[in-house]
Every structure is written in C-alpha cells, then in structure tokens.
Amino acid sequence: MxxxxxxxxxxxxxxxxxxxxxxxxxxxxxxxxxxxxxxxRLFCQVTGYNGTTQRVEQYSDKILDRTIQVTFDANISPGLNWEFKPAKAVTPKIGETLQIEYTATNRSQKATTGSAVFNVTPMEAGAYFNKVECFCFTEQTLQPGQSVNMPVVFFVDPAITKAEETRNIKTITLSYTFYPSEPAKPVAALPEGQKAVDKKL
Structure with a gap:
C-alpha cells in the first residue's frame, strides 16, 4: 500500500x-x-541587411571626387489618412553629408499618430547609407490639418566604391512608409494626498 x-x-x-x-x-x-x-530591427541597422540603413553618430571624414544620385520615396499604409511627400532627388559627392526633409500632413479631422519604417534600394547599398539623424521608428502625432517637416541627415560611405557588389551603383533610393500607431500613454500622476505622504517618507 x-x-x-x-x-x-x-x-x-x-x-x-x-x-x-x-x-x-x-x-x-x-x-x-x-x-x-x-x-x-537592431540587427538590420547594424549590418545594413535587407536594405536597412546604418545609424552613425558622426559625419564622414572623407569625401570623394565622385557623385552618386540619391532619390527619395514616401508611402502611407492603409488606415492612416496622411499626405506624405518625399524630398527632391540630390546628387552629393560620396562621403558628403546632406540634410533633406520629408513632409507629412494629417488630412483627417482628428489627431493621429504614425511611425515610419524605411529601406534602401538596391539592398546592397544599405550598409553604406549612413544616417546621422532621421525620424524613423519615432512616433509622430499630428493634429488635424497639421504639417511637419521631418529632416534626414545622411551620407554615403566612401567604402561603397570598393566593394565588388556596390562599386558600380549609380543611384540609391531611400524609401519610408508610415503606419498608424497608438500614441504612448503618459505615466499617471499621483494624487495630491499620495504626494504628500511620499514627501514625508
């Protein structure tokens, strides 16, 4: 048993x-x-995989006597009633740092929030397209009818001219797509009585 x-x-x-x-x-x-x-996302930003651009903290210290055309593309996903305009194409020297601006306008009758993702084509160029400043992955909340200019500061790494798969690239396209997202909720404030208790503690 x-x-x-x-x-x-x-x-x-x-x-x-x-x-x-x-x-x-x-x-x-x-x-x-x-x-x-x-x-x-972090892996793509570090490696440039899948056409994802690199994030850097400083400008290029080398500028080549060779130019490359950079074009810009802007897209809005369904569910976000915005107008999104790209910057005009530019032709910087390779290694030269430039600032361009995208423009977004809220066409709806209420405040809405969006977040942008991006990629570069051809994909092989992603590892050499360095952004010093951008609005990617940052929530943007626009009031009804509000328009904002969103800067992108970038340069094309001179190393692009040395790699076998990229040295003959003549044009790079930076593309952004905005998706609807919920704005982050602020942390609730403590009641006045609770604040007083906390101060005594």
Missing amino acids: ANVVQNGQAKRVSNGAIFAGCVVFVAGMVGMAYAAVPLY
Missing part, C-alpha cells in the same frame, strides 16, 4: 514538473516573439 501511495505522489510530482516546464517554455516563446521585432 505504501508503494502505491509513493508511486502516486511521484507521478503527481512528475506531472507538476512537466506542467511547470511547459509554462516556462511557453512564456519564453512569447517573450522571444515580442523581442524578435526590435532585435531584428
């Missing part, structure tokens, strides 16, 4: 351990799913 009880307890412990393991596994998978997008 004692063996039967011990076996029953062992089975319950074993089942509980399996269940706990499953819960941990599922929670880990959910966490990885949420982390996948920002991690992939």
Whole structure:
C-alpha cells in the first residue's frame, strides 16, 4: 500500500514538473516573439541587411571626387489618412553629408499618430547609407490639418566604391512608409494626498 501511495505522489510530482516546464517554455516563446521585432530591427541597422540603413553618430571624414544620385520615396499604409511627400532627388559627392526633409500632413479631422519604417534600394547599398539623424521608428502625432517637416541627415560611405557588389551603383533610393500607431500613454500622476505622504517618507 505504501508503494502505491509513493508511486502516486511521484507521478503527481512528475506531472507538476512537466506542467511547470511547459509554462516556462511557453512564456519564453512569447517573450522571444515580442523581442524578435526590435532585435531584428537592431540587427538590420547594424549590418545594413535587407536594405536597412546604418545609424552613425558622426559625419564622414572623407569625401570623394565622385557623385552618386540619391532619390527619395514616401508611402502611407492603409488606415492612416496622411499626405506624405518625399524630398527632391540630390546628387552629393560620396562621403558628403546632406540634410533633406520629408513632409507629412494629417488630412483627417482628428489627431493621429504614425511611425515610419524605411529601406534602401538596391539592398546592397544599405550598409553604406549612413544616417546621422532621421525620424524613423519615432512616433509622430499630428493634429488635424497639421504639417511637419521631418529632416534626414545622411551620407554615403566612401567604402561603397570598393566593394565588388556596390562599386558600380549609380543611384540609391531611400524609401519610408508610415503606419498608424497608438500614441504612448503618459505615466499617471499621483494624487495630491499620495504626494504628500511620499514627501514625508
């Protein structure tokens, strides 16, 4: 009889351990799913993979006596009633730092928020298109009828002329697409009474 009880307890412990393991596994998978997008975004920004441009903190210290055409593209996804205009094409020297501006206008009757993603074509050029300043991945909230100019400061890395797959590229296109997003909610303020208690503590 004692063996039967011990076996029953062992089975319950074993089942509980399996269940706990499953819960941990599922929670880990959910966490990885949420982390996948920002991690992939970071990977693309660092490597230029899939036409993603590089983010840098300083300007180029070398300018070549050779130009390259840079064109700009602007898109709006369904569900965001905005007008989005690209900058005019430019032809900088390779390594020269330029600032251009996109323009967005809210055509709806209410305040709306959007966030932009971007890529570069041809994709091989993404690793050499360096942005010092941009509005990508930053939420933009526009009031009804409001227009804003959004600057992009960039340069094309002179190393683009050395790589076999990029040295003959004559034109690069920087493309942005705005998607609707929910504005971040501000942190709720503490009641006055609670503030007074906190100060005493």
